Structure formats: C-alpha cells, structure tokens
Amino acid sequence: MINLEWFRTFKVIYEAGTLSAAAQALFISQPGVSLHLSSLESYAGHRLFDRDTRKMIATERGTMLYNFIIDHMNKLEEAEHNLHRKSKMEKPTISVGMSTGIFQYMLESHISELPFNLVTRFGDYPQMLQELNSGTLDLILTPQKSTQHNLEYKAFTKERIVLICGNQTDTTELDEFLLRDDRPALKEWLSVQNFYTTASDMEHLNRFWSASFDTLPSFRPKYVLPSLGSILRCLSNSKGFAVVPDFLCCNEIAGNAVKLAWEGSPPVENTLYFGKRKNTAYPQEIKYLEEILTRNWPQCHEGLTPVN
Missing domain, CATH: 1.10.10.10 (Winged helix-like DNA-binding domain superfamily/Winged helix DNA-binding domain)
Structure with missing residues (x-):
C-alpha cells in the first residue's frame, strides 16, 4: 500500500x-x-x-x-x-536513548518534573545512532559517534571503567600485587575470583582486562545479572568483583557499601556525547534534558570532570 x-x-x-x-x-x-x-x-x-x-x-x-x-x-x-x-496545549513527546544505568541514576527521579512526554529506549550504541539518524530518537547519550552529516555531537563528560568489590571482600593479596606491580600474579589471582557482569554484554570487563593485561579474560563471570544496578545491589555489603563505570558506584563507595579495588593501568575512559540531529523540532526540550543530566552527573574524581 x-x-x-x-x-x-x-x-x-x-x-x-x-x-x-x-x-x-x-x-x-x-x-x-x-x-x-x-x-x-x-x-x-x-x-x-x-x-x-x-x-x-x-x-x-x-x-x-x-x-x-x-x-x-x-x-x-x-x-x-x-x-x-x-491541540497546541498538548505536551510534545521526546524520545531519548541512553544506557539503563544512566537513566536509573541520573534521570529517573526527575521524570515527574518534565514539562513534556518522554519515551526512553535502551539498546546498543550502533542501534541508537541509527535510530537518531532516522528520526526515531531525538537525543542520545553515547560514547560512540557516527559520520552522518545531519547529526551533531557535544562532549558532555568522561566516564572511567574501574574494578570494584563488595566491602566484605578480602583484598590483601590484591593490594600486595598492585604495590609490586606484579601483573602476572594479579591476573592469575583475579581470574579465580567471583565476578559479576550484565546479561547484555561483557564490554566493560573485556576492555578493562585488555588494557591491564593485554589479553581478554580467560574466565566466565560467575554471576550474570540484568543490569549494572543489580550488580551494585548484590555487591553492597557483600563479596565479589565487577567492572563498572565509576559514576554508577560513587554513592556506594562513599557509603562504604563497595570498595574501589583498582582504577586500572592504563585507565580505561570514555568521552560521553550528547547526540542529536542538527535540525530538530524540539530544541528547547532537548536542552532541558541536557541541563538535567549535566546538573545531576556525579563527579567522583578527575575522571568525571564535565567537558566544556
């Protein structure tokens, strides 16, 4: 038809x-x-x-x-x-793509304040970039950029991928290996620990492991959970390890529910961008969302200093 x-x-x-x-x-x-x-x-x-x-x-x-x-x-x-x-008094509807972690920690509590309707999508970054280009999404928060000429990106902040553990985890040996910079012993010791990861992918763990040990992990995480938030709740006041973006665990570290075990060497960082179409019908609504995310983004350390 x-x-x-x-x-x-x-x-x-x-x-x-x-x-x-x-x-x-x-x-x-x-x-x-x-x-x-x-x-x-x-x-x-x-x-x-x-x-x-x-x-x-x-x-x-x-x-x-x-x-x-x-x-x-x-x-x-x-x-x-x-x-x-x-119908001009009806609220416009804005479609936004981001990770579930960013939504839960930075935007979820502000939904009732929004002067417009909101539709959120959680997918992989290539998919979100494609949907932004096609007009399905109006705004995305992404570490990846594409080459489409009708899209524009604004650097927003940086996230660092770090190794954390529950506060009941014994890290005595880990600290000794780090003090001596004994990478082979550190790699062997970490490989037999209980790791948590998400069901969607192991991208964070793979990138952190490759940067630190120049290889992919040879083990499979013991616990596969639906989201990074689930991992933090399971690790809080417990035992085990996970590799997560540092902004997600700032509150848990500050409250001593989890510990920052290792920031990695060299550090693994992503620049996060606001991505949108150059010609959008909702510039004010998108600006409103950008301001909320910028205002509520945590600054755990220099790795999370907003990019101007």
Missing part, C-alpha cells in the same frame, strides 16, 4: 529543489528523503525527477503528479494546521 508521506516528501522536493533542502524542511535525514522518493518512483513505475548536480528537475510525469496532488496536499496540510492549533 502506498504511503501518504511519500507524497508529502515528493511535494517538498519539487518545491525545494534539492534533497538536502527537503530534508531540512521535513526534519528528517537526507537518506530518509531519498528512500521516500525511490519508494514512490518504484510504486509509480517511472522516474519523477532527473538528478542534476545541483538540483532535482521534475520529469514530465513528475510535473503531472505534482499538479494533480497539490490541491489535495494543501487541503491536508490546512487540516493538519487546524488540528495542531486545537
């Missing part, structure tokens, strides 16, 4: 003259505009534009289609504007 959004995109391309200008007017990515046009041309069975180096030139069939739909599209847009005026 034909998608009516294809006609809206076709009309804007015809009037704007270029795919990039149409993308800006529609607040979607240029690949999204191209997809709508190619889908409409495939459905029609004819080219609707000739692609020039600087401008999209309508073919004869393209001009015929434009003249046929323009009155109907204008009436639909008028109806849309009238409906928007009637």
Whole structure:
C-alpha cells in the first residue's frame, strides 16, 4: 500500500529543489528523503525527477503528479494546521536513548518534573545512532559517534571503567600485587575470583582486562545479572568483583557499601556525547534534558570532570 508521506516528501522536493533542502524542511535525514522518493518512483513505475548536480528537475510525469496532488496536499496540510492549533496545549513527546544505568541514576527521579512526554529506549550504541539518524530518537547519550552529516555531537563528560568489590571482600593479596606491580600474579589471582557482569554484554570487563593485561579474560563471570544496578545491589555489603563505570558506584563507595579495588593501568575512559540531529523540532526540550543530566552527573574524581 502506498504511503501518504511519500507524497508529502515528493511535494517538498519539487518545491525545494534539492534533497538536502527537503530534508531540512521535513526534519528528517537526507537518506530518509531519498528512500521516500525511490519508494514512490518504484510504486509509480517511472522516474519523477532527473538528478542534476545541483538540483532535482521534475520529469514530465513528475510535473503531472505534482499538479494533480497539490490541491489535495494543501487541503491536508490546512487540516493538519487546524488540528495542531486545537491541540497546541498538548505536551510534545521526546524520545531519548541512553544506557539503563544512566537513566536509573541520573534521570529517573526527575521524570515527574518534565514539562513534556518522554519515551526512553535502551539498546546498543550502533542501534541508537541509527535510530537518531532516522528520526526515531531525538537525543542520545553515547560514547560512540557516527559520520552522518545531519547529526551533531557535544562532549558532555568522561566516564572511567574501574574494578570494584563488595566491602566484605578480602583484598590483601590484591593490594600486595598492585604495590609490586606484579601483573602476572594479579591476573592469575583475579581470574579465580567471583565476578559479576550484565546479561547484555561483557564490554566493560573485556576492555578493562585488555588494557591491564593485554589479553581478554580467560574466565566466565560467575554471576550474570540484568543490569549494572543489580550488580551494585548484590555487591553492597557483600563479596565479589565487577567492572563498572565509576559514576554508577560513587554513592556506594562513599557509603562504604563497595570498595574501589583498582582504577586500572592504563585507565580505561570514555568521552560521553550528547547526540542529536542538527535540525530538530524540539530544541528547547532537548536542552532541558541536557541541563538535567549535566546538573545531576556525579563527579567522583578527575575522571568525571564535565567537558566544556
């Protein structure tokens, strides 16, 4: 079945003259505009534009289609504007992508304060970048950047990946190995300890282990839990080890529920970025979210100094 959004995109391309200008007017990515046009041309069975180096030139069939739909599209847009005026008091809905840890620790308690509706997504970073580019997400917090020209990134802060343990864990041998910088003995000792990790991936543990010992861990963590928050609750006032971002465990370390066992050497750090589309329909709402996250981000040590 034909998608009516294809006609809206076709009309804007015809009037704007270029795919990039149409993308800006529609607040979607240029690949999204191209997809709508190619889908409409495939459905029609004819080219609707000739692609020039600087401008999209309508073919004869393209001009015929434009003249046929323009009155109907204008009436639909008028109806849309009238409906928007009637519902202008309704809150906009902002879609945000971030890790579950960041959401739980930095944003969850402020949901009731938001002057707009919020939809959150938790996935891997490549998926969130793709959804930001396609318009499914309005804002993401990510350590990864992509090369799409319609996206922009603002450095926000740094997170350090650290080794922690429950406060009942005996770290006497660990401290001795660290004091002597005996990496082989340290690696062997840690390999037989009880480790916690999340069900989604072992990225933090793998990166920390590779940086410290120049290899991937040869063991499987004993406990696989659904989230980093679950790991901290299980470690609090208990025994065992985990590798987590330091901002997640600031309160637990300050309250002596868990201990900072080792910051790693060399340290493993990520720069976190706010990612958004250059042309967004919700600049004020996105700024509001950025300010909340910036204001509530913990500063455990120099590894979490906000980036200006």
